[in-house]
Amino acid sequence: xxxxxxxxxxxxxxxxxxxxxxxxxxxxxxxxxxxxxxxxxxxxxxxxxxxxxxxxxxxxxxxxxxxxxxxxxxxxxxxxxxxxxxxxxxxxxxxxxxxxxxxxxxxxxxxxxxxxxxxxxxxxxxxxxxxxxxxxxxxxxxxxxxxxx
Amino acid sequence: xxxxxxxxxxxxxxxxxxxxxxxxxxxxxxxxxxxxxxxxxxxxxxxxxxxxxxxxxxxxxxxxxxxxxxxxxxxxxxxxxxxxxxxxxxxxxxxxxxxxxxxxxxxxxxxxxxxxxxxxxxxxxxxxxxxxxxxxxxxxxxxxxxxxx
Numbered sequence: 001x002x003x004x005x006x007x008x009x010x011x012x013x014x015x016x017x018x019x020x021x022x023x024x025x026x027x028x029x030x031x032x033x034x035x036x037x038x039x040x041x042x043x044x045x046x047x048x049x050x051x052x053x054x055x056x057x058x059x060x061x062x063x064x065x066x067x068x069x070x071x072x073x074x075x076x077x078x079x080x081x082x083x084x085x086x087x088x089x090x091x092x093x094x095x096x097x098x099x100x101x102x103x104x105x106x107x108x109x110x111x112x113x114x115x116x117x118x119x120x121x122x123x124x125x126x127x128x129x130x131x132x133x134x135x136x137x138x139x140x141x142x143x144x145x146x147x148x149x
Numbered sequence: 150x151x152x153x154x155x156x157x158x159x160x161x162x163x164x165x166x167x168x169x170x171x172x173x174x175x176x177x178x179x180x181x182x183x184x185x186x187x188x189x190x191x192x193x194x195x196x197x198x199x200x201x202x203x204x205x206x207x208x209x210x211x212x213x214x215x216x217x218x219x220x221x222x223x224x225x226x227x228x229x230x231x232x233x234x235x236x237x238x239x240x241x242x243x244x245x246x247x248x249x250x251x252x253x254x255x256x257x258x259x260x261x262x263x264x265x266x267x268x269x270x271x272x273x274x275x276x277x278x279x280x281x282x283x284x285x286x287x288x289x290x291x292x293x294x295x296x297x298x
Contacts, residue, residue, distance in 0.1 A: 024158030048218045050241040051208060051216060069197045084265055085237025088258075092199040106270065109237075113270030114263035117234055123254065147274060 006030055006077045007101060007133045009039065013054065014079045017041035022139045025080045027054040029062040030083055032073035032096075038062035054078060055086035059093045070094040079137040081108035081130065087116035091124045098126040100139035155179055156250060156282045157224045158188065162203065163228045163289055166190035172231045173289045176203040178211040181222035181245075187211035203227060204235035208242045219243040228286040230257035230279065236265035240273045247275040250286035 006028060013026025026041040038061035043052040056080050062071055075097040076090060083106040090098055100110070109116045110128060117125040155177060162175025175190040187210035192201040204227050213218055224246040225239060230253040239247055249259070258265045259277060266274040 016280055043220065048216055049209065049212045050218045050243070051205070051212070051238045056200070060198065061199045063200070069193065069199045082271070083237060083241075084263065084268070085234050085241060087230060088234025088237060089200045092232075094199070107269065107272070113216075113268045114233065114258075114265060116263060119233070119262045121258065122232070123256070 006036070006075075007042045007099065009036060010079045010101070011133065011136060013039050013041040013138070014137065017043075017054070018140060021045055024137075024144050025054045025078065026043075027058040027076060027078040029071065029095075030075045030077065031057050037065055037074070051085065053083065053086050055082050056089050057093045059089050059095075059140070063093065066078060072096070074149050075099065076126075077132075079133075080104050080141070081110050081112070084109035086116050087114075090126060091116065091122055094124050095126045097129065099129045099132050101132055102134045102141065103130065155185070155224075156228070156248065158185060159226045159228045159250070160282065160285060160289070162190040163190050163286065164239075164297075166192075166203070167289060167293050170194055173286075173293050174203045176207040176227040176229065178207050178220065178244075179224045179226065186214055186223070200204035200234065202232065204231050205238050208238050212242065221245070224248065225275075226281075228282075229253050229290070230259050230261070232256045233263050233265060236263075239275060240265065240271055243273045244275045246278065248278045248281050250281055251283045251290065252279065272294060273282050 010026045022042040025135040029038040040058035067111040071093045077099045079101045086110045159175045163173040167173035171191040189207035220242045222251040228250045236258045
C-alpha cells in the first residue's frame with residue numbers, strides 16, 4: 001500500500017463516524033511491515049466521553065493488540081491534525097511517523113497552538129507529514145457541520 | 150472534607166501505585182457535592198500502555214460512572230502536575246477545578262512546557278491550584294526512583 005491508500009482507510013473511518021453523527025475524524029495504525037493493526041473513528045457522542053477521540057482510541061486498540069507499552073516502529077494516519085491530548089498520547093506511545101490530512105486551526109496542536117512536538121518537555125517526536133489528502137478530509141468536516149447548522 | 154483530605158486520598162492512590170511498581174501518581178475526581186466519584190493511579194506497567202496515566206484513567210472512570218460526556222462541576226485532585234496529554238483530557242472533560250501537588254519540570258504542561266491552559270487553542274480552562282501537599286508527593290516520587298537506580 002502507498003501513502004494515499006492508508007489515508008483513504010483513515011477517511012473511510014471518518015465517513016463511518018459521520019454516518020452515526022460523530023465528527024468525522026478517522027485514524028489507522030500501521031506497523032513496520034505496512035500492515036494496518038488498528039482502525040478507529042471519533043466516538044465522543046456514542047461513548048458519551050469527550051475524550052474519545054479517534055487517535056486515542058486507535059492507539060489504545062493497537063497497544064492492546066500488540067500487548068506492548070509502546071508502539072515503536074508503528075505509524076499513525078489520521079484525517080485531522082491531532083489536538084493537544086492526542087498529540088501527547090502519540091508522543092507517549094512513541095509513534096514513529098505521524099501522517100495527517102487537514103489542519104485544525106481551532107484545536108490542532110501540531111502546527112498550531114501548543115505545537116506539542118516542538119516543546120522541550122516532549123520526550124518523543126515522530127516524523128511528521130501533514131496535508132495528505134487534506135482537501136477530502138476538510139470537505140467531509142465542512143459538510144458534516146454545514147448539515148448541523 | 151477539606152482540600153487536604155482530597156489530596157490525601159489522591160496520595161493514597163499514588164502509594165498504591167508505588168506498591169505495585171508503578172510511578173506513584175494518584176488522582177481522584179470529586180463532584181459538586183464534595184463526593185469522590187472516581188479514584189485511580191498510574192497503570193502504565195500493569196496495563197502495558199504508555200498512555201495509562203492516573204488522570205486519564207480517573208476521568209474515564211468518572212465519565213463512565215456519571216454516563217455523561219463532560220464532567221461539568223467536577224474537580225480533579227492529582228498528586229503531580231499533569232502532562233500535556235492529561236491536561237488536554239482535563240480540558241475536554243471540562244473539569245471545574247484542577248488541584249495538583251508536586252510540579253513536574255520534566256513533563257508537566259500546566260506551569261511548564263506547553264502551558265496547555267494558556268493556549269488560545271484551549272477551549273476550557275479549569276481553575277488551577279498547584280502545590281497542595283507538594284512535598285509529600287515529591288518525596289514519594291523521589292523515593293520510588295531512588296529505589297530503582
